[in-house]
Amino acid sequence: MSYRLLVLPYHRVLSLKALRTVKRLVEAGATVLGPKPLRAVSLEGGAEGAVEFKRLADQLWGEGDPAGKGSRAVGPGRVVWGLASRELLLSDGLKPDCQFTGTADNAVLDWIHYTIGDADVYFICNQRPQVERFTCRLRVAGRQPELWDGIDGVIRDATTFAFEDGRTSLPLELGPHGSLFVVCQRAVAEGRHDAPNYRTFRAVQEIGGPWEVGFDPQWGAPEKVTFEKLISWTERPEEDIRFYSGKAVYRTKFDLAEAAGKDDRSPGAAKDARGPGGMAIPAARLALDLGVVKDTGIARVRLNGQDLSIVWCPPFRVDIGKAVKPAGNDLEIEVVNSWRNRLVGDRDLPADKRRTKTNIAIRKEWKPVESGLLGPVKVMTIE
Numbered sequence: 001m002s003y004r005l006l007v008l009p010y011h012r013v014l015s016l017k018a019l020r021t022v023k024r025l026v027e028a029g030a031t032v033l034g035p036k037p038l039r040a041v042s043l044e045g046g047a048e049g050a051v052e053f054k055r056l057a058d059q060l061w062g063e064g065d066p067a068g069k070g071s072r073a074v075g076p077g078r079v080v081w082g083l084a085s086r087e088l089l090l091s092d093g094l095k096p097d098c099q100f101t102g103t104a105d106n107a108v109l110d111w112i113h114y115t116i117g118d119a120d121v122y123f124i125c126n127q128r129p130q131v132e133r134f135t136c137r138l139r140v141a142g143r144q145p146e147l148w149d150g151i152d153g154v155i156r157d158a159t160t161f162a163f164e165d166g167r168t169s170l171p172l173e174l175g176p177h178g179s180l181f182v183v184c185q186r187a188v189a190e191g192r193h194d195a196p197n198y199r200t201f202r203a204v205q206e207i208g209g210p211w212e213v214g215f216d217p218q219w220g221a222p223e224k225v226t227f228e229k230l231i232s233w234t235e236r237p238e239e240d241i242r243f244y245s246g247k248a249v250y251r252t253k254f255d256l257a258e259a260a261g262k263d264d265r266s267p268g269a270a271k272d273a274r275g276p277g278g279m280a281i282p283a284a285r286l287a288l289d290l291g292v293v294k295d296t297g298i299a300r301v302r303l304n305g306q307d308l309s310i311v312w313c314p315p316f317r318v319d320i321g322k323a324v325k326p327a328g329n330d331l332e333i334e335v336v337n338s339w340r341n342r343l344v345g346d347r348d349l350p351a352d353k354r355r356t357k358t359n360i361a362i363r364k365e366w367k368p369v370e371s372g373l374l375g376p377v378k379v380m381t382i383e
Contacts, residue, residue: 013041099137168184207378210228288377341371
């Protein structure tokens with residue numbers, strides 16, 4: 001492991017042993033950044049130690065107390081003061097390890113960089129609940145950026161990137177609170193400009209219902225009830241649904257909008273759909289977006305008997321290309337919420353009527369929280 005810079009604390013106090021080590025490092029070629037230490041942290045060495053401490057500090061920083069900004073060569077090394085570490089590294093020609101440009105004014109992006117074997121691995125995350133598109137510049141070049149999605153496990157090569165001044169520049173998109181690993185490990189001669197590095201989703205159809213919703217009657221709610229539209233359980237007139245906690249399964253049927261097209265894949269596979277203007281949409285490039293899921297934000301999607309995925313963070317979206325049909329699609333969405341609503345409902349019931357037991361004090365000001373599939377549920381093209 002090697003370092004470009006040693007930064008000293010700004011309280012201007014060091015031990016005699018640490019100052020001896022600093023002098024040895026500088027004489028070996030190190031760059032040390034920090035103010036001149038004025039006193040030792042202990043009485044090590046007594047009066048002779050104090051004399052040695054001052055002599056070492058003077059040899060490194062010069063006599064007196066240097067003010068402002070400055071540097072001093074000591075053998076092959078140097079001592080620098082009055083600068084921030086970023087300022088010094090940039091003045092030495094070192095580019096930022098990771099830099100974001102083209103971001104929204106209120107964007108908050110964070111990152112960390114690891115070297116694992118021969119691979120440079122950058123983890124990049126969006127700290128805000130909004131989609132962010134930006135250009136990322138990494139201090140690595142000559143290698144193919146791979147985009148690793150920790151949510152669905154998909155690994156794909158970046159299709160647009162460039163090598164510029166020893167760095168890799170590539171456009172990225174992160175969903176609300178989204179994240180991505182960028183892994184650089186395979187050597188390539190030049191960049192690419194083939195296609196966007198992120199997929200674009202466009203809504204072509206909304207699945208409006210009605211929805212048959214099944215609850216667990218052991219927790220008080222009806223076994224089946226029809227929702228004409230998607231609303232929070234807390235907005236329902238039935239008290240046992242308003243205070244329900246547990247699992248519910250939403251079921252409905254739908255046809256793809258203007259389903260048509262030649263089925264040139266395996267028997268039983270979905271045919272292509274046609275979007276606005278009659279444009280052919282390959283079924284393999286269709287997704288289902290659940291919209292809003294409350295309160296824990298966890299849902300399982302099944303389409304025509306196929307278990308597609310569990311989604312647990314926005315965007316709540318699954319690929320339906322392998323399961324969707326032109327007509328007669330059976331959609332099932334299973335959601336769960338936390339037990340807060342049942343606790344709130346039990347709060348004012350007699351003890352023998354309650355369905356929950358807890359040592360938690362349920363406060364009077366606690367209200368039920370939005371729960372269930374709120375939608376809108378949409379079929380989307382993947383472009």
